[in-house]
Amino acid sequence: MATRTPAPLSAASDAGADAETLRPSDSHVQSFARGLAVLRSFGADAPTLTLTQAAERTGLTRAGVRRILLTLQGLGYVALEGRDFRLTPKVLELGFAYLAAQPWWHVAQPLMEELTQTLHESTSAAVLDGDDIVYVLRVPAHKIMSINLGVGSRLPAHCTSMGRVLLAALPEDERERRVAAMDLGARTSRTVTDPDKLLQVLSQVRRKGWALINEELEVGLISLAVPICDRSGRVVAAINVSSQPQRRNATAMQEQCLPALLAVAQRIGEVLPR
């Protein structure tokens, strides 16, 4: 989880107040952004950080980082042992505020685990955030001990099966606008990088109700996704099954995985409010 530059403050909003009071001061935004950047500078490669290390990783001054870390310590989000700061489990409450707000998430978890068991393949759920998909659930197939893409991690939407399902669900004009502005980088020699071709694929996905990606994200990876719709038909998330093409080719994915995946999506959707 590397530190990234926070997105620039978006312009005016329509919250119904005057422009004057709506624009938060730069210093507040900056101070909050820095605090969050320090939180995010911890990770798999840096479970503990000294002041100097945290300053290096965030690009902030040592004095600035010190103030932030001690603020975080005061709030119970980091703990200090000797000269090493580490995150406390209280940090989890922040991330799970998001999951708790998704009415379908707790229903999806056991159903997705059942699906992983039945198919002996990894399954996942994701939502769209800008041009990326963000994993909200990951159920690894048990024998695969390789890199697990954790909850909260991101992949480009244009070359992932769940991303295609989520992009396909957008209204046509928004879909065209987004694809035109998107960085359609190639991840393999098979990645669709032409915007017109991608729009054509997305129309097919919308018509069929599912998307299959065969080695467009990564060589040796095939994956099949379907949308989760609420009872009014609005797409709220996507779920997928992934495998290796030498184990299951496109036809096998469609014949052996699609019916079960659609059934799970249906069951999750049934609990959603209209």
Place this chain on the structure above:
Amino acid sequence: MATRTPAPLSAASDAGADAETLRPSDSHVQSFARGLAVLRSFGADAPTLTLTQAAERTGLTRAGVRRILLTLQGLGYVALEGRDFRLTPKVLELGFAYLAAQPWWHVAQPLMEELTQTLHESTSAAVLDGDDIVYVLRVPAHKIMSINLGVGSRLPAHCTSMGRVLLAALPEDERERRVAAMDLGARTSRTVTDPDKLLQVLSQVRRKGWALINEELEVGLISLAVPICDRSGRVVAAINVSSQPQRRNATAMQEQCLPALLAVAQRIGEVLPR
């Protein structure tokens, strides 16, 4: 995930700098604390919030909440639709910074899922934070669609099996000090609420290497926990299996679940650094 008052700023620390520079200004702490409180005011019962609702839930002024929400919007952590603010999946990155920093977490997930499948019971992992345990992993048994305690949620350590394992692992003097200061509230008529009795139970847990809780947290709930130790023997977390006493009594838990639970703890511990 209800809003809570942030913990008071802890006093001096030993980060090796002078007291003057170590104490963050109250305004910084407050502004950061308020920002996090607003993030946490969203939840299962409030997936979207208007300004007025957010002000009510946090106890902050409408103007203060507006500034924070627009800051969060600028940073990409909340989105505005009409008059409704909602969290974006970017919030997940914050919580998962903690999990990514736990070297055993990704190894534990598939092993715990295997355990849930084998035993047909829910399994979990937790760490100690103050007097609480905090769930870091939850694998619900597939047929139980009841309330799932999500990752990040808390329970009192004194009357949970994982809490007892984690308290038992503390050095004796710290254990005594902590138990003396603890709120030993009764959750059922069977909860151990006497500090001396609890210390005695914790000594037994430490000697045996596992803890069993039979309806002390909740009527109809029995659970068995063991520690995860790194290769130097330090306890880093606890894992448990939970069931209903009418399904498996204490003897059945010990005979049918303990060996498998200990084997999983051992396998997780093997990947930990010394």
